[in-house]
Amino acid sequence: MRYAHEVDKVRTAERALMARLPDGTLMSRAAAGLASVCARILRGGRPHAEPGLGVYGARVVLLVGGGDNGGDALYAGAGLARRGAGVTAVLAGTKSHEGGLADLRAAGGRVLPVAEEERVATAIDRADLIIDGMLGIGGRGGLREPYAGLARRAADSPAIVVACDLPSGVDASSGQVAGAAVRADVTVTFGTYKPGLLVDPGAEHAGVVELVDIGLGPYLPDPDVCAPLAEDVAVRLPRPTSESNKYRRGVVGVLAGSETFTGAAVLAVGGAVRGGAGMVRFASSEHPVELVRQRWPESVTTVIGDSLDGIGRVQAWVAGPGLGTDERAEALLAQVLATDLPVLVDADGLTVLARRRDLLWRDAPTVLTPHAGELARLLGTDAGEIEARRLEHVRRAAEELTATVLLKGSTTLIAEADRPVRVNPTGTPWLATAGSGDVLSGLTGALLAGGVPAIDAAATGAYLHGLAARLSADPYGDGAAPISAYDVLDALPEAFRTLAG
Numbered sequence: 145m146r147y148a149h150e151v152d153k154v155r156t157a158e159r160a161l162m163a164r165l166p167d168g169t170l171m172s173r174a175a176a177g178l179a180s181v182c183a184r185i186l187r188g189g190r191p192h193a194e195p196g197l198g199v200y201g202a203r204v205v206l207l208v209g210g211g212d213n214g215g216d217a218l219y220a221g222a223g224l225a226r227r228g229a230g231v232t233a234v235l236a237g238t239k240s241h242e243g244g245l246a247d248l249r250a251a252g253g254r255v256l257p258v259a260e261e262e263r264v265a266t267a268i269d270r271a272d273l274i275i276d277g278m279l280g281i282g283g284r285g286g287l288r289e290p291y292a293g294l295a296r297r298a299a300d301s302p303a304i305v306v307a308c309d310l311p312s313g314v315d316a317s318s319g320q321v322a323g324a325a326v327r328a329d330v331t332v333t334f335g336t337y338k339p340g341l342l343v344d345p346g347a348e349h350a351g352v353v354e355l356v357d358i359g360l361g362p363y364l365p366d367p368d369v370c371a372p373l374a375e376d377v378a379v380r381l382p383r384p385t386s387e388s389n390k391y392r393r394g395v396v397g398v399l400a401g402s403e404t405f406t407g408a409a410v411l412a413v414g415g416a417v418r419g420g421a422g423m424v425r426f427a428s429s430e431h432p433v434e435l436v437r438q439r440w441p442e443s444v445t446t447v448i449g450d451s452l453d454g455i456g457r458v459q460a461w462v463a464g465p466g467l468g469t470d471e472r473a474e475a476l477l478a479q480v481l482a483t484d485l486p487v488l489v490d491a492d493g494l495t496v497l498a499r500r501r502d503l504l505w506r507d508a509p510t511v512l513t514p515h516a517g518e519l520a521r522l523l524g525t526d527a528g529e530i531e532a533r534r535l536e537h538v539r540r541a542a543e544e545l546t547a548t549v550l551l552k553g554s555t556t557l558i559a560e561a562d563r564p565v566r567v568n569p570t571g572t573p574w575l576a577t578a579g580s581g582d583v584l585s586g587l588t589g590a591l592l593a594g595g596v597p598a599i600d601a602a603a604t605g606a607y608l609h610g611l612a613a614r615l616s617a618d619p620y621g622d623g624a625a626p627i628s629a630y631d632v633l634d635a636l637p638e639a640f641r642t643l644a645g
């Protein structure tokens with residue numbers, strides 16, 4: 145698991161640790177870690193030179209802000225200069241870390257005030273590697289000048305950009321980006337991950353994130369956000385044993401589809417079948433039932449009117465994909481939510497819930513799987529607001545709707561009251577395709593029916609779904625192609641095998 149802590153918690157832990165250590169120890173640990181990642185990157189090749197020539201002779205530019213983030217960059221730059229790199233520090237703050245500056249000068253580094261615009265521009269354009277040490281966890285709001293201009297210049301340079309602690313302009317605690325921000329290839333972060341490195345839009349500015357241990361671990365409280373690794377997900381996968389039968393593996397009920405919308409039902413049932421349900425019971429009107437029967441003959445189908453009576457026993461429900469939003473849909477959804485079973489509500493079901501939030505007053509687990517637009521309707525805000533502050537909104541939704549909320553998007557987030565928000569690390573931009581959400585609903589419903597607790601079912605479902613999408617979009621790791629929701633379904637067995645193996 146990768147754990148992330150908000151800024152106030154990082155600061156408290158740092159104070160506690162610093163009280164036990166000689167002055168400057170933490171900064172020197174951070175700077176040493178940063179320098180060693182930069183050296184490794186330079187050894188791997190750089191844009192202006194033959195690959196693999198190493199640190200000696202490499203052109204390194206430090207963008208140095210007025211706080212301790214700039215201090216880290218200066219000490220790291222000094223370390224690289226001692227290994228033979230040509231290091232230029234662009235001083236952009238009203239002041240600069242004195243110890244760091246003295247160390248860089250002593251190591252033979254060059255210093256350029258930001259006002260020397262032409263020389264600064266030339267240095268950035270010719271750099272092999274740029275260290276962004278403008279702002280770290282002390283950053284607030286959009287980047288002001290001259291930082292914003294330097295961020296833009298760095299983006300146009302062919303150099304590899306390495307962010308110190310976090311890309312300047314990204315809010316460490318939320319991932320919000322208000323205006324210009326550095327886009328890093330690699331971010332070297334200290335002590336713990338910051339939520340803004342895992343949650344978009346911050347995450348997409350961070351590139352590959354490397355954590356440097358500075359000894360903070362014992363002083364950190366529970367995390368605010370966490371991102372599971374493959375092994376964290378693998379241990380939660382339900383695995384049938386010789387004792388298993390279809391009822392023990394879980395019977396999932398799928399209430400989906402209507403005469404107008406049929407595809408969503410076929411995909412949701414497919415997600416449940418491939419998600420490992422022992423049995424899928426599908427309830428809908430005639431046309432979708434006919435199609436599901438053809439495609440998934442292993443499911444047990446029932447044509448229903450406006451009552452679910454006689455469907456048979458299930459252990460969890462998936463309700464909503466293609467269901468419509470009329471009174472009949474509302475009546476059926478109300479019956480599902482009146483049970484004491486875990487229920488996942490998606491798509492049209494969420495639209496109905498936006499006008500019937502009272503249906504969420506229940507004791508059994510409820511999982512909601514909205515995209516930003518659906519969540520906006522549920523919370524009475526707009527989708528742009530949600531996208532800009534995803535973490536805040538998914539937490540608010542979990543509290544207000546008393547549900548496990550999985551917010552789909554470029555990074556899928558899963559929240560439940562009083563627990564760290566989980567960030568899903570898998571997925572591909574190609575997953576943003578019609579019907580893929582229906583597959584996720586069925587898959588997660590199968591996990592719920594198998595007895596997996598709501599937050600784990602949602603996180604595991606999201607992980608497998610994103611992994612299946614990656615495996616089908618880019619099976620050989622040499623280039624991705626568009627995929628359909630059906631491709632995701634077809635890659636689910638491979639995703640399970642990859643995880644379990």
Ligand SMILES: NC(=O)C1=CN([C@@H]2O[C@H](COP(=O)(O)OP(=O)(O)OC[C@H]3O[C@@H](n4cnc5c(N)ncnc54)[C@H](OP(=O)(O)O)[C@@H]3O)[C@@H](O)[C@H]2O)[C@@H](O)CC1
Pocket residue numbers: 158159162170171172174209210211212213214216278279280281282283284285286287288289291308309310334358
């Ligand atoms: N604490 C520790 O033990 C350790 C900390 N470490 C390192 O310290 C970093 C935190 O350092 P920090 O607290 O000095 O803050 P930092 O991010 O450098 O920036 C503060 C300055 O930014 C300015 N500023 C703010 N917003 C702005 C904006 N939008 N646009 C422009 N300017 C803006 C603000 O100016 P002001 O608003 O006050 O005028 C203020 O001067 C941390 O990320 C890690 O790298 C490591 O060494 C490990 C040990």
Ligand SMILES: [K+]
Pocket residue numbers: 213276277278279280307308309310311312
């Ligand atoms: K930075």
